């Protein structure tokens with residue numbers, strides 16, 4: 001079941017279309033990766049779904065209602081962004097107290113545990129925090145709020161690698177105990193690849209891919225070996241990538257399955273990051289949804 005939907009949504013700023021005909025649904029109790037290049041439209045999608053921006057045309061529904069200025073919807077939605085602003089007088093403690101009032105599922109004990117793990121100075125004014133500490137405030141609010149629909153718009157960019165992994169670990173563990181719908185917008189695809197259950201790729205304001213992560217991974221394979229043997233195997237498949245190394249060839253093929261009978265060829269799974277990058281490059285701004293299965297490519 002989808003907890004949030006967009007149907008044929010367009011967002012225009014003057015002549016510029018930030019979103020063009022975007023249709024997507026966020027399934028209940030799944031972790032979604034909202035991926036795409038800079039300026040692709042990810043933040044705009046999240047702003048519209050959280051009632052912080054209007055669609056120019058199209059339909060938007062969150063928990064069955066329109067989100068804009070809708071208290072019933074918004075108390076179940078948490079949107080954490082990197083450049084979150086807080087009132088000047090707020091300390092970290094104030095920020096958590098405000099979140100506690102706002103989100104009915106707020107877990108104070110969990111927030112305190114996370115505060116200790118991220119080593120956050122709770123009495124310090126939010127304005128005085130380092131970039132990473134400010135990111136940690138957002139991450140803690142996003143986790144402890146336990147909102148049924150939670151968006152993280154790269155709020156963890158300021159976090160160092162150790163803190164980011166603490167975030168991923170806590171997110172996954174808490175999600176297992178308290179399933180909810182989560183959307184992670186990120187450029188660090190490799191880091192979140194194991195978390196993501198559903199992938200949405202946006203490019204130039206359009207949805208290029210909207211697919212189960214495991215299905216997506218199984219859609220392509222990388223094969224390497226002597227050039228001739230690889231060429232023979234690759235014949236007829238759509239190629240996502242090709243690398244030559246002397247007499248060896250390594251190609252990523254859509255729709256191909258490993259053939260373990262062939263001794264001279266080596267097969268490797270394709271990483272989510274590689275698939276997203278190749279899909280975005282290959283699309284060149286064109287829609288790719290539903291074109292990926294089977295043979296017969298453009299070579």
Ligand SMILES: Nc1ncnc2c1ncn2[C@@H]1O[C@H](COP(=O)(O)OP(=O)(O)OP(=O)(O)O)[C@@H](O)[C@H]1O
Nearest residue numbers: 013016017018036037038039040041042043044045
């Ligand atoms: N208020 C605005 N006025 C004009 N253009 C805007 C406005 N807000 C966003 N845009 C444009 O809309 C496009 C989509 O922006 P958006 O912030 O959604 O991208 P994004 O995918 O989140 O990018 P990033 O990964 O860089 O954060 C960009 O080209 C951006 O410049």
